[in-house]
Amino acid sequence: MNEFINKKVKFTDLGRMDYQQAWDYQEQLFADIVATKIDNRKKPTEEQEPTENHLLFVEHPHVYTLGKSGKLENLLLDEEGLKTNEATFYKINRGGDITYHGPGQLVGYPILDLENFFTDIHKYLRFLEEAIIRTLAEYGIEAGRIEGLTGVWLDPIKQENPRKICAMGVKSSRWVTMHGFAFNINADLNYFGHIIPCGIDDKAVTSLHLELGRPIDESEVKEKVKSHLVELFEMELI
Secondary structure: OOOOOOOEEEEEEEEEOOHHHHHHHHHHHHHHHHHHHHHHOOOOHHHOOOOOOEEEEEEOOOEEEEOOOOOHHHEOOOHHHHHHOOOEEEEOOOOOOEEEEOOOEEEEEEEOEHHHOOOOHHHHHHHHHHHHHHHHHHOOOOEEOOOOOOOEEEOOOOOOOOEEEEEEEEEEEOOEEEEEEEEEOOOOHHHHHHEOHHHOOOOEEOOHHHHHOOOOOHHHHHHHHHHHHHHHHOOEEO
16 A cells, blocks of 8 residues: 555536546546556555545536446436437446436535545445535535435435435445535436436435525535535545
């Protein structure tokens, strides 16, 4: 393991970006970090370089993505239906099933070398969830987890009307992460009607603006999420 622990994380807000373009960018950053780690193993300790970390925020045009373990039948649109809804579709290399990304949704892609933080992928997922849970608490919304399911849910205890407000799906190799979370802020939930979200057909999806009954300042939410990620991971954003 590299003795130089680097908790600095380069933050980039990509604005609205095509899914493929953002995916390619993630892949490049991911590959660069992995290459550094492989190269470090060939060097004496004193010559090794610290690995970089990145946090990307982005908003995508309407797109459906299917994870490695997902089922294509959970997409309820054919090619014509995708065109009609001005949406695209990708099979991708993260875990999880199908999900939707679109305007009004904050998508976060942490590309971290977890050896700079902790080598525990379950803890990593829980920290991502916790950042969203703490953000929602600032808006007076109690959220939490449902056992056996990833993501952040409202009404997670009694489950009289459980509804997901943030989906998650990640990839990790050599302790380097990519993909991440999708937090519905001002999202058009009609688009979730064209899929079985995350393969779960007995629970609903919601968005922060619907829960509060008003449009939400997305830049404000971004700052809150960033703040909680910094606190939980003890990272320094640059």
